[in-house]
Amino acid sequence: xxxxxxxxxxxxxxxxxxxxxxxxxxxxxxxxxxxxxxxxxxxxxxxxxxxxxxxxxxxxxxxxxxxxxxxxxxxxxxxxxxxxxxxxxxxxxxxxxxxxxxxxxxxxxxxxxxxxxxxxxxxxxxxxxxxxxxxxxxxxxxxxxxxxxxxxxxxxxxxxxxxxxxxxxxxxxxxxxxxxxxxxxxxxxxxxxxxxxxxxxxxxxxxxxxxxxxxxxxxxxxxxxxxxxxxxxxxxxxxxxxxxxxxxxxxxxxxxx
Ligand SMILES: Nc1ncnc2c1ncn2[C@@H]1O[C@H](COP(=O)(O)OP(=O)(O)O)[C@@H](O)[C@H]1O
Ligand SMILES: [Mg+2]
Numbered sequence: 594x595x596x597x598x599x600x601x602x603x604x605x606x607x608x609x610x611x612x613x614x615x616x617x618x619x620x621x622x623x624x625x626x627x628x629x630x631x632x633x634x635x636x637x638x639x640x641x642x643x644x645x646x647x648x649x650x651x652x653x654x655x656x657x658x659x660x661x662x663x664x665x666x667x668x669x670x671x672x673x674x675x676x677x678x679x680x681x682x683x684x685x686x687x688x689x690x691x692x693x694x695x696x697x698x699x700x701x702x703x704x705x706x707x708x709x710x711x712x713x714x715x716x717x718x719x720x721x722x723x724x725x726x727x728x729x730x731x732x733x734x735x736x737x738x739x740x741x742x743x744x745x746x747x748x749x750x751x752x753x754x755x756x757x758x759x760x761x762x763x764x765x766x767x768x769x770x771x772x773x774x775x776x777x778x779x780x781x782x783x784x785x786x787x788x789x790x791x792x793x794x795x796x797x798x799x800x801x802x803x804x805x806x807x808x809x810x811x812x813x814x815x816x817x818x819x820x821x822x823x824x825x826x827x828x829x830x831x832x833x834x835x836x837x838x839x840x841x842x843x844x845x846x847x848x849x850x
Pocket of ligand 1: 629630631633634636637638
């Protein structure tokens with residue numbers, strides 16, 4: 594569903610690339626997570642895939658077609674909710690469909706269905722300012738799903754939420770992914786979150802940002818239904834990723850001093 598070939602990014606006025614030779618294939622229905630130290634280029638990769646930032650070189654394909662610029666087959670959920678404050682939850686969710694020219698009754702109907710799928714059917718008339726962070730992020734997810742994208746891109750979507758809300762939303766996301774066979778490229782700092790959600794975890798290193806390791810996660814799903822953290826596979830992946838990230842943090846520090 595997503596194919597990234599040899600992606601490089603050097604920002605104007607810089608000599609060092611931020612991202613170098615980034616290559617990744619994501620299968621239909623697969624949940625792939627990028628994890629790596631702060632500043633390694635995760636957001637940069639995601640923005641290039643979303644078509645919000647132009648790469649210096651390399652190619653991106655979605656469902657076999659070259660992907661250039663933003664398009665309706667890709668939806669993005671950021672850490673900060675980016676909801677329109679003057680619109681209700683329902684009309685925020687309908688926003689993407691409105692841009693696509695979907696007639697009013699039809700888009701509100703679709704938006705209601707997606708709000709319900711994140712458990713907010715009774716909050717359609719609320720404005721973002723009247724909702725909690727977790728509710729706002731669920732509206733953001735419903736808005737992304739409402740356009741029925743081929744690819745869902747998520748950049749630390751739960752990063753600013755408290756731990757309990759975060760766990761709750763991880764569970765909801767896992768359920769949505771299973772129900773709809775979503776293809777997701779997800780970014781997080783949390784190894785635990787990565788293992789809980791992913792079919793595969795891609796570890797990025799720093800200077801330049803590049804892939805240094807990949808871990809398939811074969812733990813049975815849904816992982817909320819049993820204590821997956823007690824499984825040997827969980828402990829092994831956690832330990833290996835932790836060691837890699839620790840080495841990268843040392844590298845990043847050395848590179849600054
Ligand atoms: N628009 C920009 N211009 C110049 N440098 C940038 C720009 N955006 C990001 N960077 C730099 O690129 C690097 C990677 O950033 P980012 O992709 O946000 O990292 P991450 O999401 O992994 O924390 C950082 O060093 C950051 O300062
Ligand atoms: Mg980032």
